[in-house]
Amino acid sequence: MSPPWQLPLGVGVRDDATFANFLTGDNPAAVAALKAQASGEEEPLIYLWGREESGRSHLLQAACHAGAANGMRTLYLPLGELGHFPPLMLEDLERLDLLAIDDVDRVVGRKRWEEGLFHCFNRMRDAKRRLVVAACAPPRQLGIQLADLSSRLGWGATFHLQPLDDQQRTEALKLRAGQRGMQLPDEVARYLLHRGPRRLSQLFEVLDRLDHASLSAQRKLTIPFVKQVLDW
Known part of the structure; x- marks a missing residue:
């Protein structure tokens, strides 16, 4: 065994x-x-x-x-x-x-x-x-x-364990993006927080999707590009 x-x-x-x-x-x-x-x-x-x-x-x-x-x-x-x-x-x-x-x-x-x-x-x-x-x-x-x-x-x-506030959630998104080699501007991070799912784990999944789309299209992460990819 x-x-x-x-x-x-x-x-x-x-x-x-x-x-x-x-x-x-x-x-x-x-x-x-x-x-x-x-x-x-x-x-x-x-x-x-x-x-x-x-x-x-x-x-x-x-x-x-x-x-x-x-x-x-x-x-x-x-x-x-x-x-x-x-x-x-x-x-x-x-x-x-x-x-x-x-x-x-x-x-x-x-x-x-x-x-x-x-x-x-x-x-x-x-x-x-x-x-x-x-x-x-x-x-x-x-x-x-x-x-x-x-x-x-x-x-x-x-x-x-204390949950993250909105500012810390923004920092968490930027940290996760940085770990993936992504450049996540503050305004895009705030847009994702305000328009995306509330659960941070689901926001990380959105980041994964954006990462693949950004690499495929050779585009930087901007709010217009995010809107196009996510259809928000």
């Missing part, structure tokens, strides 16, 4: 989900703690919570990228995608150096999953491994039925 970090679970970290590609905004302490953890320092347990689009999933995957770059065996488990499976995937994960578990709230209230997470956390702690967990709310507000699990989640450093 393959080691747990090599199991073909059908999910993986996105190539673009890195610390370099994340606008810190009002979350410098959380990002600093994750970077330190991925280098083998600081807290063995970090808990992130925040509303949708607050960057939880990006940061968990970025931690895995950073840990792997430092020679760690890492695994990203998005329970929003995997929670319909039984919690057998949690067994033997203490052989990893860093485990990132996303969307814990998606399995709350399910006895087998809560017990599986509790025992997994204990094994990771006993093996002195590192764990980063994310959910939509702080541990005490998740409605976890297993009191010991709720207690375990509160043992480490907890960070409330």
